[in-house]
Amino acid sequence: MTNTFGKGHHLHLIDGSAFIFRAYHALPPLTRKSDGLPIGAVSGFCNMLHRYVEGNTGPDAPTHVAVIFDKGSHTFRNDMYDLYKANREAMPEDLRPQIPLTRRATEAFNIACKEKEGYEADDIIATLAVQARKAGGTCTIISSDKDLMQLVGDGVEMLDAMKNKRIDRDGVFEKFGVYPERVVDVQALAGDSVDNVPGAPGIGIKTAALLINEYGDLDSLLERAGEIKQPKRKQTLIDHADQIRLSRRLVLLDEATPLDFTLEDLEVRDPNPDQLMPFLAEMEFRTLTKRIADQLKVEMPEINDTPANAPAALEIADVPFDKAGYSQVDSAKALQEWIDQIYERGYVAVDTETTGLNDMTADLVGVSLCVEPGKACYIPLIHKAASSDDLFGSDDLAEGQMPLETALEMLKPVLEDESILKIGQNMKYDAKIFAQVGITVAPIDDTMLMSYAMHGGLHGHGMDALSERYLGHTPLPIKPLLGSGKSAITFDKVPLNDAVPYAAEDADVTLRLWQQFKPALHRAQVTRVYETLERPMVAVLADMERAGIKVDRDTLSRMSNAFSQKMAALEDEIYTLVGRKFNVGSPKQLGEILFDEMGLQGGKKGKTGAYATGADVLEDLATEHELPRRILDWRQLSKLKSTYTDALQDHINPDTGRVHTSYSIAGASTGRLASTDPNLQNIPIRSEEGRRIREAFVAEEGKTLVALDYSQIELRILAHIADIPALKAAFDDGQDIHAMTASEMFDVPLDEMTPEIRRQAKAINFGVIYGISGFGLARNLRIPRSEAQGFIDRYFERFPGIRTYMDDTKAFAKEHGYVETLFGRRIHTPNIGAKGPQAGFAARAAINAPIQGTAADVIRRAMIRMPAAIVDLPAKMLLQVHDELLFEVDQGSQGALIDAARSVMESAADPVVHLDVKLTVDAGEGPNWAVAH
């Protein structure tokens, strides 16, 4: 029945990816009415396919046709050159779930749909075009991709479907200056920034064509490069010959891709209404469905988009939470059914259950999945069997679990599949757990981070709070399952009939939140913030946290002993001064001694009635009595010992010998990170004694620590945002910014500047960032309030842009309920309109947030770009401390690392924001953090 492909046959090859991207970018972000699924690209894709099919009449109509797709991100070209297509931006989040739907669309139109793992669509197209040519037929490639132009000629043409323009040999010559057979030579020289093909630096298509036409082909050119007259060009070709040859191999299409089908399989088939109409109806494309139904003379199918005018949230809420929809996966067969469902949808909500809260030490206990509200499963893996022996428990595994290995082998391809979106709540945790078992989870969405991008400053972003607020549902609490205190058990000891509903519900909640947040992200105009500043942090931070930093236990231990001795000596002196023993660590007892017994002057703190004995109070009292100074010294040592030298030792991971902090991405309202368990963002540095604790943070043998920090980043951002020419100029000239401020304010020439005047100016500069007030500045500088107010007035006079910024920001916050960073991060200010002192707090926070937040955005951008920038260096990024990044690098490579990392940091705002002030980064290096900083 099928004729062998040959003379008189005409093959059409459609570049599927080109269709998808064109459709995606041509249309607004449409969503399916019934459930908010992004559908714009699929809609455009279907319209293009339909228009294409309609146009296939007349003598040029194809006899054979296929749509060719890319599959997998790793191809044989990545093996040749690992940076191939490395600068590609990640696929937009609302496009990803649409990719599988375009495959289904192609099949629904009854058109062959082909792809092959490890090959690009271009290679398949090349192979088929050559086969068609050899068989004596003709071929039209429907694409405008210049990478395909090497195939044109001898029966093969290209067609730009949008412009309806055919490209033949002359068309190729117009584009490249050479005919198709020499196109790869030109591309090899010119390179390609889109695919990250290096080429020869400084040579573009025009020069390349000139050279190839003069020397005949690339090999002759490279052989005879010495004859080139222009010295610079000659040198470039000689120096980069290998890179040019590599580039040619990258652009040269593989015309012998092994395929499991033949040209005959691609014969044009009539549309099948039984396939096409249900698909179009499912997508809810009313217009297109109607049009095609009319053309095919079939009945218009019913389109069920009833919740059309209701928000997706309402429909989601319609599905009640019910554990009847939760199942336990106990076999490979059951798991395969879930995996099939995941592939059908293209996304899945995932949650892990583990033996603890610390993702560095906890083990995976089970995995829950959810693909549809109300339908979720839990895959228990290492739950222990119940035991009659209450004391020791049982080491036997509970019944009804599939083997851990099998489950992970089955889940790994799904979790790593680039076409399957994995949705989680705080995915950094789950990603780290999976990383422990060799699974790299990607791509991901994170409902916690979506909420953070949309609701930053409004409320927390934990699952229980989000579920309560946005789903009206209180998830099952974990406490009754685990118990508390001494008798608490780990999740692997929880009986399965308790574990399944709890674990499955978490995945269910996550999926429902995602369905609601996804479209909301666009409405709140924070998709870009989420995609560029939040989501990419997950992988970056997971790697940093897993790397950890080496901390020397002996150093800490020695310091701890020294602190103990000094504290004991101080305690003796204190008891002598007071005349009896008491708890020095009790502010309550101390307050009574200082103010009641000894009669020093001080006031009560309103709330609890206790005296305030903070450092500022004691500092003032120190002039009148010896005791306060001793207390201050003791407190410093006590702090250093308990919080640092002692507690830090407990955080050294026994397996790695390193300390692994955890960063909260969605903790601080301004966009800053926060570090916990332990907090490595507040390791002492200001006091000499405390600073020595940094000596315990060391590089591994043969390595060194490198610290890079932004110089005055917040003041620079203030200079930009508030548009202060004097500040900008000072920064650009590399001046001492506080001295400059002092000189400007107090009319003191720079060469007569005193440290005291500079100190005051510095306090004012920082005060401005914090939303300055006369009272606050007065307290900080310990000067009368009137004097402080005078300073501020003078500051505003000299830098009027500051006052404008502060007033404008407050007004913006009042009007909108939020303020924004330069990168579009929104920080809500719900108290800005409050009455009373609350409003003052909110106003100052509103003034500070864009400055602190923009600085936080900048370093986030640097961190996100960092892995690619240092991929070739033996270096790891370990820590972030708001304006500083700490690396560990092989001895000898520190120079290269500093160059690479500094360049990323200094240009981190580009190209989204052009700062009027340059960002400067200081670098240091050494065997420990004290030296490196």
Place this chain on the structure above:
DNA sequence: GACATCACG
């Protein structure tokens, strides 16, 4: 668990 204190940017 609230509060006070103090470590950092």
Place this chain on the structure above:
DNA sequence: GACGTACGTGATGTCC
């Protein structure tokens, strides 16, 4: 005109 204030975090110890 009084109010009562520097911005953002996390960990620890005391005390109830």
